[in-house]
Amino acid sequence: MGRPPKFSRARLQEAALALVDEHGLEGLSMRALASALGTGPMTLYNHVANREDLEVLVVEAVLAQAQWSRGCSDDWREDARELALTVWRALRAHPRVVPLVLTRRSRSPIVADFGEAMLAALARSGRSGHALLVAFRAITALIMGFAQGELAGPLATSAGEPADEVIERFRSLPRDRYPGLVDIAEAARESDPEREFREGLELLLDGLSRAR
Amino acid sequence: MGRPPKFSRARLQEAALALVDEHGLEGLSMRALASALGTGPMTLYNHVANREDLEVLVVEAVLAQAQWSRGCSDDWREDARELALTVWRALRAHPRVVPLVLTRRSRSPIVADFGEAMLAALARSGRSGHALLVAFRAITALIMGFAQGELAGPLATSAGEPADEVIERFRSLPRDRYPGLVDIAEAARESDPEREFREGLELLLDGLSRAR
DNA sequence: ACCTGAACACCGTTCAAGT
DNA sequence: ACCTGAACACCGTTCAAGT
Numbered sequence: 522m523g524r525p526p527k528f529s530r531a532r533l534q535e536a537a538l539a540l541v542d543e544h545g546l547e548g549l550s551m552r553a554l555a556s557a558l559g560t561g562p563m564t565l566y567n568h569v570a571n572r573e574d575l576e577v578l579v580v581e582a583v584l585a586q587a588q589w590s591r592g593c594s595d596d597w598r599e600d601a602r603e604l605a606l607t608v609w610r611a612l613r614a615h616p617r618v619v620p621l622v623l624t625r626r627s628r629s630p631i632v633a634d635f636g637e638a639m640l641a642a643l644a645r646s647g648r649s650g651h652a653l654l655v656a657f658r659a660i661t662a663l664i665m666g667f668a669q670g671e672l673a674g675p676l677a678t679s680a681g682e683p684a685d686e687v688i689e690r691f692r693s694l695p696r697d698r699y700p701g702l703v704d705i706a707e708a709a710r711e712s713d714p715e716r717e718f719r720e721g722l723e724l725l726l727d728g729l730s731r732a733r
Numbered sequence: 734m735g736r737p738p739k740f741s742r743a744r745l746q747e748a749a750l751a752l753v754d755e756h757g758l759e760g761l762s763m764r765a766l767a768s769a770l771g772t773g774p775m776t777l778y779n780h781v782a783n784r785e786d787l788e789v790l791v792v793e794a795v796l797a798q799a800q801w802s803r804g805c806s807d808d809w810r811e812d813a814r815e816l817a818l819t820v821w822r823a824l825r826a827h828p829r830v831v832p833l834v835l836t837r838r839s840r841s842p843i844v845a846d847f848g849e850a851m852l853a854a855l856a857r858s859g860r861s862g863h864a865l866l867v868a869f870r871a872i873t874a875l876i877m878g879f880a881q882g883e884l885a886g887p888l889a890t891s892a893g894e895p896a897d898e899v900i901e902r903f904r905s906l907p908r909d910r911y912p913g914l915v916d917i918a919e920a921a922r923e924s925d926p927e928r929e930f931r932e933g934l935e936l937l938l939d940g941l942s943r944a945r
Numbered sequence: 946a947c948c949t950g951a952a953c954a955c956c957g958t959t960c961a962a963g964t
Numbered sequence: 965a966c967c968t969g970a971a972c973a974c975c976g977t978t979c980a981a982g983t
């Protein structure tokens with residue numbers, strides 16, 4: 522006997538994302554999500570295969586927020602930059618989901634479409650085949666790596682500890698042993714994440730412009 | 734009454750890493766580790782604060798395998814390259830630990846020492862302060878991002894699915910809609926991870942050489 | 946100082962039954 | 965087709981007691 526679903530997959534996705542945004546990764550459980558949706562845990566299994574499947578759904582909810590103009594400009598660097606920035610911003614909007622984005626694999630068309638758009642831009646730098654593959658791997662690595670670095674890297678600013686404290690911790694290292702770390706910790710005080718990402722991205726784009 | 738520890742912290746670290754290497758992340762539990770060490774779960778709490786602490790220990794076991802020569806050459810690019818490669822290789826030697834490396838933060842001297850060595854190399858490109866910070870963030874992002882990409886990126890080759898299958902999956906996409914993805918999937922067939930990383934790294938080093 | 950068993954409050958998921 | 969309660973086999977961790 523056909524029964525209408527109690528809630529849509531989209532509703533479930535939205536509720537799961539809200540749970541992680543608000544309570545972090547450990548706030549996401551089948552049971553917690555179920556009660557947020559007003560049902561029992563087992564109901565979720567009508568919409569989702571298992572917990573990992575649910576996590577992929579959360580990842581895709583975040584990635585879906587990356588939007589870009591479909592056409593392309595006459596400057597491939599500008600296109601690649603726009604694409605990279607929109608993904609990076611989507612990740613930054615949901616910092617507590619980043620660990621999931623880094624570790625779960627999605628086969629959603631969102632990922633393929635983004636990849637294809639980025640490849641279209643990079644191809645216009647004059648690359649194809651192996652060189653295009655390397656360029657693609659490098660730029661996606663840079664995006665994910667910057668997101669990771671803010672979350673868990675040496676100068677990570679999130680994850681509970683306030684930014685100023687992390688910087689202070691590095692600033693107070695022995696200056697003779699760690700002059701470089703002290704230096705960048707000072708610089709980090711009057712910097713911001715988007716600027717750092719943009720300038721880091723520009724370094725790679727410079728490399729992509731030069732080599733052939 | 735002073736009792737000698739039943740096992741050292743190093744022994745615990747080693748056993749935990751072995752557990753993850755062999756059975757993956759889900760094979761690591763307080764209970765499984767305890768029985769691998771021949772005791773009850775609660776004994777572990779004499780050596781480790783909690784599960785997260787244990788995970789950081791595993792991360793540090795992997796990072797500790799990154800070794801580099803202390804002196805520096807007359808070529809900063811060569812030094813940065815060596816440092817990046819040694820970390821990347823350490824990560825690759827323990828693919829199932831990578832998700833932990835991406836998401837857990839360590840305050841071990843290993844991390845600080847690596848950072849300082851890398852900064853020393855990058856500083857010799859003529860950078861300091863904010864520009865040095867950006868260069869550092871970019872190169873660490875590239876390293877971690879490449880490790881992430883192999884694990885969970887669009888063309889990821891690990892995570893159960895064999896490399897050939899992933900590539901085949903992309904190769905069989907509609908060529909008119911995803912020409913770029915099909916192209917790099919073909920290229921990926923006769924490529925290897927270290928080559929891709931080396932060449933991706935070179936792109937960033939090119940960018941670091943040019944800009945000032 | 947270090948070890949440890951029992952117990953508690955959670956998990957994800959199987960199963961079998963409902964509509 | 966979709967829902968759901970009971971039950972199972974796990975977790976990490978607190979507590980209280982041992983040496």
